[in-house]
Amino acid sequence: xxxxxxxxxxxxxxxxxxxxxxxxxxxxxxxxxxxxxxxxxxxxxxxxxxxxxxxxxxxxxxxxxxxxxxxxxxxxxxxxxxxxxxxxxxxxxxxxxxxxxxxxxxxxxxxxxxxxxxxxxxxxxxxxxxxxxxxxxxxxxxxxxxxxxxxxxxxxxxxxxxxxxxxxxxxxxxxxxxxxxxxxxxxxxxxxxxxxxxxxxxxxxxxxxxxxxxxxxxxxxxxxxxxxxxxxxxxxxxxxxxxxxxxxxxxxxxxxxxxxxxxxxxxxxxxxxxxxxxxxxxxxxxxxxxxxxxxxxxxxxxxxxxxxxxxxxxxxxxxxxxxxxxxxxxxxxxxxxxxxxxxxxxxxxxxxxxxxxxxxxxxxxxxxxxxxxxxxxxxxxxxxxxxxxxxxxxxxxxxxxxxxxxxxxxxxxxx
Numbered sequence: 001x002x003x004x005x006x007x008x009x010x011x012x013x014x015x016x017x018x019x020x021x022x023x024x025x026x027x028x029x030x031x032x033x034x035x036x037x038x039x040x041x042x043x044x045x046x047x048x049x050x051x052x053x054x055x056x057x058x059x060x061x062x063x064x065x066x067x068x069x070x071x072x073x074x075x076x077x078x079x080x081x082x083x084x085x086x087x088x089x090x091x092x093x094x095x096x097x098x099x100x101x102x103x104x105x106x107x108x109x110x111x112x113x114x115x116x117x118x119x120x121x122x123x124x125x126x127x128x129x130x131x132x133x134x135x136x137x138x139x140x141x142x143x144x145x146x147x148x149x150x151x152x153x154x155x156x157x158x159x160x161x162x163x164x165x166x167x168x169x170x171x172x173x174x175x176x177x178x179x180x181x182x183x184x185x186x187x188x189x190x191x192x193x194x195x196x197x198x199x200x201x202x203x204x205x206x207x208x209x210x211x212x213x214x215x216x217x218x219x220x221x222x223x224x225x226x227x228x229x230x231x232x233x234x235x236x237x238x239x240x241x242x243x244x245x246x247x248x249x250x251x252x253x254x255x256x257x258x259x260x261x262x263x264x265x266x267x268x269x270x271x272x273x274x275x276x277x278x279x280x281x282x283x284x285x286x287x288x289x290x291x292x293x294x295x296x297x298x299x300x301x302x303x304x305x306x307x308x309x310x311x312x313x314x315x316x317x318x319x320x321x322x323x324x325x326x327x328x329x330x331x332x333x334x335x336x337x338x339x340x341x342x343x344x345x346x347x348x349x350x351x352x353x354x355x356x357x358x359x360x361x362x363x364x365x366x367x368x369x370x371x372x373x374x375x376x377x378x379x380x381x382x383x384x385x386x387x388x389x390x391x392x393x394x395x396x397x398x399x400x401x402x403x404x405x406x407x408x409x410x411x412x413x414x415x
Contacts, residue, residue, distance in 0.1 A: 005365065006322055006323065006325075006326050006355075006356070006359040006363065006406075006410050007320055007321075007322055007326070007356055007359050007360055007363070007366055007369070008269065008275075008320065008321050008322075009318050009319065009320045009321075009369050010275060010278050010279045010318070010319050011317065011318050011372060012278055012313070012316055012317055012318065012319065014283075014313060014314060015263070015314065015315055015316060015317045018314040018315065019257060019258040020253070020257065021250075021253060021311065021314035021315055022314075023307075023310040023311045023313075023314050024249075024250045024253045024254065024311055024314065024315065027207050027210070027211075027246075027250070027307055027310075027311060028210070028211065028214070028247070028250035028251070028254060028311070030254045032211040032214055033211070033214030033215065033217060033218045033251055033254075034214075034218065035211070036083070036087050036211050036212045036213075036214045036215045036218075037214070037215045037218050037219070039086075039087055039090055039105060039212075040083060040086070040087070040212075040215050042104055042105035042106070043075075043086065043105055043140075044140075045075050045076070046075070048219050048223070049069065049070055049071055049072075049073050049074055049216075049219065050069075050070050050073065051067055051068070051069050051070070051219075051220055051223040051224065051227075052067070052068045052070055052342045052344060053065060053066070053067055053068075053227070053341075053342075054066040054067075054068060054337065054338075054341045054342075055340065055341060056337070056338035056339065056340045056341045057333070057337065057338050057341055058381075060338065061357070061358060061361040061362065062361060062376065062377055063361065063375065063376070063377065063379045063380075063381055064233075064376075064377050064378050064379050064380050065229065065379075065380040065381065066354075066357070066381050066383065067220070067224065067229075067232065067380065067381065067382050067383070068334075068344055068354075068383045068384070068385050069216060069217075069219070069220045069223075069382065069383070069384045069385065070344055070385045071216065071350075071384060071385055071386050071387065072344070072345055072346065072350070072385055072387060072388030073388075075136075077129075077132060077133060077136060078129075078387055078388040078389075078390050079128075079129035079132070079133065079298075079386060079387040079388075079390060080129075080213065080216055080244065080384070080386050080387075081129040081130045081132070081133040081196075081386075082132075082133030082136060082137065083133075083212045083213055083215050083216065084130070084133070084196055084208075084209035084210065084211075084212035084213050084243070085124070085130060085133040085134040085137055085194055085196075085209060085212070086133065086137040086212065087208055087209070087211060087212025087215075088194050088205050088206075088208035088209045088212060089108075089122065089134070089137050089138070089141070089194060090105065090108055091204075091205075091208040092192065092194070092204075092205060092208070093108055093113065093117065094108075095204075096117070097113070097116065097117075108141050109140065109141040109142065113141075114141075114142045114143070117143070119190075120143050120144075120192060121138075121143065121144040121145060121146060121189070121190075121191045121192070122134055122135075122137075122138045122143060122144070122145045122146075122191065122192050122193075122194050123145065123146045123147070123148070123182050123185070123186045123191040123192065123193050123194070124145070124147055124148070124182065124193065124194050124195060125147075125148045125149070125175065125178035125179040125181070125182045125195065126147055126148070126149055126153075126161070126175075126178070127149070127150070127153060127157070127175050127240075127297045127298050127300060127301075128149070128153060128154070128157035128158075128160070128161070128297060128298065128390055128391075129157075129298055129386075129387055129390060130196050131147035131148075131149065131161050131166070131168075132147075132157075132160055132161045132164060134147065134194045135147055135161055135164035135165065135166035136164045138164075138166070139164050139165045139166075144165075144166075144167075145164070145165070145166040145167070146166065146167045146168075146169060146182075146185075146191060147161050147166045147167070147168050147169070148168075148169045148170075148171060148178040148179075148181055148182040148185075149161070149168060149169070149170055149171070149178060150170070150171060150172075150173055150174055150175050150177060150178045151170055151171065151172055151173070152297070152300075153170070153297070154297070154391045154393070154394065156390070156391050156392055156393060157297070157390055157391060158170070160390065169181075169182075169185075174291070174292050174300070174302060175240075175292065175300055175301050175302070176287075176301065176302045176303050179195065179197060182195075183195075183199075193205070194209070195209070196209045196210070196241060196243045196305065197241040197243065197301075197303070197304075197305040197308075198305055198306055198307045199306070203307060206243065206305060206307060207307060209243060210243045210244075210246055210247045210250075210305075210307070210308065211247070213243070213244050213247035213248075214247055214250075214251055216247075216248075216384060217247070217248055217251040217252070218251070220382065220384075221255070224380075224382075229380055231252075231255075231256060231261065231380075232252075232261045232380045232381060232382035233261055233262065233374075233378070233379045233380050233381070234261050234262045234263075234264065234373065234375065234379055234380070234381045234382070235248055235249070235252065235261045235262070235263050235264070235381075235382045236264045236266055236353040236356065236357055236381060236382070236383050237249070237263070237264070237265060237266065237353065237384065238265075238266050238267070238296075238299055238349055238350070238352050238353050238384075238386060239265045239266065239267050239274050239299065239308075239312075240267075240271070240298055240299040240300065240301035240349075241273075241301045241303065241304055241305040241308060242265070242273075242274050242304050242305050242308030242309060242312055243305050243307075243308050244384070244386065245265050245274075245308065245312060245316070246305070246307070246308035246309075246311040246312050248263070248384070249263045249311060249312060249315040249316055250311050250315065253314075253315050260315070261382070262317045262318075262373050262374065263315060263316045263317050263318075264316070264317065264318045264319075264320055264356075264373065265312060265316050265318070265319045265320065266320045266321075266322065266352055266353050266356045267299060267319070267320070267321050267322075268294035268296045268299050268300065268321065268322065268323075268324065268327075268352070269294075269321040269322055269323050270290055270291070270292060270293050270294040270300075270323075270324075271288055271290070271292045271294050271296070271299055271300045271301060271302060272288055272319075272321040273285075273286065273287060273288040273301065273302055273303060273304045274304050274309065274312060274319055275319040275320070275321045276288055277304055277309060277313075278313070278316075278319045279319075283313060285303075285304040285306050285309040286304075287302050287303045287304075288302040288303075290302075294324055295324045295327060295328070295348045295394065295398075295404060296324065296327050296348045296349045296352060297348065297349065297391065298347075298348075298349035298386065298387060299349050299352070317373065318369065318372070318373065320356055320360075322352060322355065322356050322359070324348075324404050325355075325404045325405060325406050325407065326352055326355035326356055326359060327348045327349070327351050327352040327355055327404065328348075328351075328355070328398045328403060328404030328405070328406070329351075329355040329358065329359075329404075329406050330346065330350075330351030330352055330353070330354035330355030330356075330358070331346055331347070331348065331350075331351040331355075331395070331398050331399055332398070332399055333351075333354060333355070333358065334346040334350075334351055334354060334385070335399050344385050345388045345389055346385045346387070346388065346389075347386075347387040347388060347389050347390050347391065347395060348391075348394070348395075348398070349386055349387055350384075350385040350386045350387045350388070351385070353383045353384070354383055357381060357383070359410070360375065361375065363410070
């Protein structure tokens with residue numbers, strides 16, 4: 001049993017020195033979130049996902065509020081990922097055709113565009129949700145897709161991708177190996193890769209993917225204003241390659257500048273590439289040296305997105321890593337809330353931020369982090385549930401059968 005501390009953290013001194021951030025300005029122009037939302041509003045089936053307040057839990061933990069943007073209901077796909085893949089496909093086709101800014105989703109799905117781009121196939125590597133979003137979007141507009149997964153990807157996630165009409169290729173190795181393989185095969189076959197991570201010479205599409213996630217935070221901000229809270233004081237965001245976290249931190253840096261919320265990046269301790277990069281202290285992105293053996297499949301990434309890293313290096317206040325039981329606890333608390341709080345169905349990657357927040361607020365050894373982040377009864381904390389139970393069998397193992405239990409030494413909760 002893993003009895004390591006529930007929360008290990010490293011602070012980022014640079015975050016107080018980069019107002020404004022040149023990397024935010026470069027990759028996330030101020031209007032980028034509004035551009036993404038404007039596109040998503042045109043997509044059939046679009047609706048704003050709910051923002052849920054865990055008022056009772058916040059009170060128990062000594063916080064002013066906990067707000068959960070619940071992406072489990074996004075386009076009935078169970079994950080936020082479709083926002084990035086769909087926006088990147090839209091921008092790629094618009095640029096490829098040399099179309100004007102007035103190009104719309106209806107144009108994208110038109111017979112004329114399909115004829116011009118006949119035979120176009122989109123390809124992606126995934127742990128499940130990104131590939132499903134790319135494949136779903138491709139089918140919506142009449143194109144094919146090929147999705148690469150690594151051998152640890154669950155059968156339920158593979159079948160969900162296949163139901164979109166995509167061809168699924170399973171490879172040995174990790175998610176990062178799948179990324180490298182799909183790039184090689186796409187070059188040989190003339191496919192267009194839609195990746196949520198970047199590499200030299202391939203930056204536009206992953207930037208558009210990250211910009212597409214801006215819809216989440218623009219919606220959340222509108223919802224917070226509607227309930228009388230002008231802004232969160234803290235944002236906890238889970239990270240794999242870091243694309244979603246960078247999108248979130250850039251959004252709030254653009255919106256509030258030097259008074260932006262305190263920002264915390266949370267990763268699995270067995271796939272903590274961003275944590276390790278910050279801990280190295282040289283300003284560079286570093287791969288994680290381990291085997292990425294974590295239940296948090298959507299976060300099992302060993303190499304940071306270099307664009308995301310540049311943004312987070314400028315804007316994130318703290319990087320946290322946690323063992324799998326922290327995600328397990330978050331899943332159970334979401335699913336069985338205190339009386340009066342809404343339930344949230346959350347998969348492993350969606351729940352780790354709640355688990356980490358609870359340990360930070362209840363463990364004495366985390367007091368220094370609480371104090372440095374000023375987490376107290378005046379705090380309004382924003383979380384994003386990034387996925388529902390996209391692996392139903394494992395979800396039941398954790399929630400029904402008590403899988404990934406909290407070690408006895410860490411079970412006491414301070415009121």
